[in-house]
Amino acid sequence: MSSPERDFVSAHLDDLHADLDAWLRIPSISADPAHAPDVAASAEWLAAALRRTGFPVVEVWETAGAPAVYAEWSSADDGAPVALVYGHHDVQPVDPLELWEHPPFEPARVEGADGPELHARGAIDDKGNVAMHLLGMRAHLAATGRDTPAVIVKVLVEGEEESGSPHFAALLRERADRLRCDVVVVSDTGMAAPDVPSAVVAMRGLADAEITLRGPAVDLHSGSFGGGVPNPLHAMATLLASLHDEHGRVTLPGFYDRVRQLTDRERALMARVPFDEAAWLAGPAASRLATGEEGYSTLERIGARPTAEVNGMWGGYTGPGHKTIIPAEAHAKITFRLVADQRPADLADQVRGWVAANLPAGIQADVHVPAGGVSPCASDLDSPAMAALLAAIGQANDRDPADVLFTREGGSGPEADLVDVLGAPLVFLGAGLPTDRIHSPNERVLLPMLYRGAEAVAHLWRELASVPLPLR
């Protein structure tokens, strides 16, 4: 279905390509201190691009870590609602470099099965998702013939999301007055499939723990002590083997106590999301079978249920050949994904309780659960803001709003801080796909997704102005 917004976007794809091409060449890896100048350069690039787009107010906000970029464009309309776009301009590290088919910071156009792709670190996560707002805003103004947007648009693009957003909540609190808004539009996610327009309605929270088990005072000779004293590696294996029960449920005491159960409607809506489990398993997972918590579908397991994953485990001799020791220590790192209404602060006690209940005799445990963590968040499916979002996505994809599906993001981000500090409801508009290899080699964006995303942005600003306040 043609629209002025679509026409404008289609006529200006080269601008989007040029922007992305330039921005993706800046290796803004926030996790690596050596790339701090690149993260700063990325912020400056975005600030300039926002000014070029027409935002009257553009500022680079320094933090105790990497800089964020803020922009604001008021509306000439009295009482126009305020939308705050959230995204990030930093990117993941690129190791292992040898697995990239193209250098990660030299954007490469590749013809894929679903259309043209752009390969680069950050192509979708999150520079692609942010760049579509530049073209989207221009399309909104051009299509509506306005000089100012129909809603007040604020943009906040942080520089530390891939490092856990350590200074984001503080920034929000410090700038809360400037950031006041009626709705937050999160652009750091995606849709279920290229032909399945959808909106994320929840993100999982995150808490992490590190466990050190100690046995002997020093590494012992396994010939002299083997079979006679506790081995911390055996103890760690036993402990971690107890992390899940035979039903795939996490065994931390109280872990499920606050979990908001899925309603029948939510489960029915999730079941509408097309999900080719076989294809999903055959992708990076390369798995012959799905596993997890009994009684839930794979989509529910990865999006709507809390989980525990051991992310790292180490101890003893790891070099070539063998070394006959009983090591002094064993280590493990675990992260937990949380769903509404779990609280990250509850995890410390739960982890300690689990370790105490499952630690083999003769072994000492140090449990470190950092304060903080990420809260889970979820959108109201029936809010006016959600109605506007569904309308915008529907138009950009030639679908009825009722055909836009709801998905749940298994990952975690600082979005929960936006809810906590700003008190605004969230909606999610992103152009990513589950097959985009974010955080992995050969990250890509499917360019038609980005074009439709830019168009949806343009529709969204118009639609948001037309729904009744309050937006939540």
Added chain:
Amino acid sequence: MSSPERDFVSAHLDDLHADLDAWLRIPSISADPAHAPDVAASAEWLAAALRRTGFPVVEVWETAGAPAVYAEWSSADDGAPVALVYGHHDVQPVDPLELWEHPPFEPARVEGADGPELHARGAIDDKGNVAMHLLGMRAHLAATGRDTPAVIVKVLVEGEEESGSPHFAALLRERADRLRCDVVVVSDTGMAAPDVPSAVVAMRGLADAEITLRGPAVDLHSGSFGGGVPNPLHAMATLLASLHDEHGRVTLPGFYDRVRQLTDRERALMARVPFDEAAWLAGPAASRLATGEEGYSTLERIGARPTAEVNGMWGGYTGPGHKTIIPAEAHAKITFRLVADQRPADLADQVRGWVAANLPAGIQADVHVPAGGVSPCASDLDSPAMAALLAAIGQANDRDPADVLFTREGGSGPEADLVDVLGAPLVFLGAGLPTDRIHSPNERVLLPMLYRGAEAVAHLWRELASVPLPLR
């Protein structure tokens, strides 16, 4: 009880001290290629010392690795049995250097609670044990007034024991004719305590395995896949937790099938060995409790029963902070200590069978069990050679031979190759103590142990000539 042998040893302690002082200054660390010239110098020093002692035949035998030293002294007596002394002239590395109270290659005399000690790397393992044979041979000749020993004495001192004796079996096969003997006298072990004369009667064998578990094709984002696909770290924990059953027994199928059970007499003899379990646990083990296979004492567990120890385990993210991945792989290294009559070659199938039976679904396993390994070995408690050994140890320690205790060495060494290739029985005569800190900083020898060891050597050559053949 005075004897000509003891009188000679007592009168020539300065020779033993001078020999050790010179030899221990040569840092013959076989594991470090930079020390190859020192290992060669150590071999040359020993060859010269053997010539000085009077051995008519002394040769340095080159190998594909470090040189061995061979010496031979025939007997004037027709039909004299042949004894082959085994030892090694290489030493362990010295890290961590900062924990040494004296520089490791500057021998230092220290007055200890049990008498004078000599501190140096190799003080007992194994230069002390070899050096006592120099003085012991002279004492034997002087005490018996002979020009040639009462038995034909061959000496083989290798240079790669601390590196796993990689070329030792080949050397034995190549030189089997020269090395033909009726008994092997292994001098690379020790006794239970300063006032507890004893003989090692068994050493454990060794086999090792490395296991790689594979899940996803690449490290996966735990937010996108967590809780939905198998995690190789969870699988490794589950697998390794199954390595022992609830009775502390190794669960490899068939692992115990060939194990020679301890006889009641052997268990009674082991029970006579004084062992301060509390002190042993309070040492480097720093353990509050002893663990292991049910139904066996700690001494039996670490000396006479087979064991399995995970020596290393790793996978996923091990750096600072957290990284939310499901890793593609998990790894573990395991070594097994074997007892008579287990065969290292059987382990490959046993490990594979165990992995197959305990591998969680959806995970691929690569099991690598190197060929080779070390066979266990055990002495016949009732052989003529053992009778001669007990008599010699008894005389050197003013004890009845029946009061010499039997111990079992939990470690593993190339001694099994001597049995396999030369077909001769083994007896063990060593001057070490469990408290000598071999392989650790501040290795020492208790000098009175060495003096008694030299005397025992002298008695042994005489005693061996008087017992009936064959010696086994």
